[in-house]
Amino acid sequence: xxxxxxxxxxxxxxxxxxxxxxxxxxxxxxxxxxxxxxxxxxxxxxxxxxxxxxxxxxxxxxxxxxxxxxxxxxxxxxxxxxxxxxxxxxxxxxxxxxxxxxxxxxxxxxxxxxxxxxxxxxxxxxxxxxxxxxxxxxxxxxxxxxxxxxxxxxxxxxxxxxxxxxxxxxxxxxxxxxxxxxxxxxxxxxxxxxxxxxxxxxxxxxxxxxxxxxxxxxxxxxxxxxxxxxxxxxxxxx
Numbered sequence: 001x002x003x004x005x006x007x008x009x010x011x012x013x014x015x016x017x018x019x020x021x022x023x024x025x026x027x028x029x030x031x032x033x034x035x036x037x038x039x040x041x042x043x044x045x046x047x048x049x050x051x052x053x054x055x056x057x058x059x060x061x062x063x064x065x066x067x068x069x070x071x072x073x074x075x076x077x078x079x080x081x082x083x084x085x086x087x088x089x090x091x092x093x094x095x096x097x098x099x100x101x102x103x104x105x106x107x108x109x110x111x112x113x114x115x116x117x118x119x120x121x122x123x124x125x126x127x128x129x130x131x132x133x134x135x136x137x138x139x140x141x142x143x144x145x146x147x148x149x150x151x152x153x154x155x156x157x158x159x160x161x162x163x164x165x166x167x168x169x170x171x172x173x174x175x176x177x178x179x180x181x182x183x184x185x186x187x188x189x190x191x192x193x194x195x196x197x198x199x200x201x202x203x204x205x206x207x208x209x210x211x212x213x214x215x216x217x218x219x220x221x222x223x224x225x226x227x228x229x230x231x232x233x234x235x236x237x238x
Contacts, residue, residue: 004202005068008068009068009069013038015213015216016036020216024036024216026077026079027074027212033079034073034075034079038069041067046085050083050085050086053090053093054093054097054153054168055097056097056169058168059173059174061174061200062155062166062201065202071084076164076205077158078156080156081154081157096150097152099169101170102147102151103177105187106186109141109148112137112144116137116141117137145181149179149187151168152165152167153168161182163178164177164190164204174201175190175200176200176203177189177190192204
């Protein structure tokens with residue numbers, strides 16, 4: 001193995017023995033932490049089967065990651081979702097990620113939300129007429145929300161309803177975007193400190209790894225008490 005991912009799997013797995021591994025966000029969670037573990041890599045045959053199911057060829061950097069580093073596991077935030085070769089009982093994919101990616105839809109959604117019908121705008125409309133107008137607006141709102149992630153593959157969870165998306169189709173294929181629909185902000189490009197322009201999958205992943213290594217290997221202090229969440233309060237416990 002050489003090129004972009006040379007030594008990356010070994011670097012990630014080595015973090016399990018780092019003195020401050022627990023200081024890296026997303027690693028030390030009993031239920032959903034990645035614990036710096038990586039799934040086995042895919043074979044070329046398995047990867048081609050995955051792409052046939054999705055109906056689209058995956059971006060090159062992500063393809064080689066799956067072939068050389070791992071098919072999921074440790075990564076930014078809570079890690080990367082697993083990519084599993086389809087079996088005989090695997091249901092067909094929706095085709096969502098093979099559709100054209102349209103980055104301008106977030107702005108269109110914002111404009112649409114600003115035009116939400118209100119009673120004040122239609123004081124003379126009867127209840128049935130207003131309900132029909134609102135239903136039309138609401139249906140279009142749902143269409144736009146769903147269409148925002150067309151042409152992308154959801155590859156990771158950031159917590160609080162945020163997700164990491166890899167663009168699969170079109171001129172922006174291979175770039176990383178944040179799905180922040182949970183807070184009404186649509187789908188927006190990933191940004192890195194001291195970096196301008198769109199961020200590729202490799203840049204995104206290696207940036208995380210560099211930061212993780214600096215945190216995990218910096219000093220030998222003991223971890224703080226694990227946080228416990230009870231009835232909306234944050235307490236410390238052993």
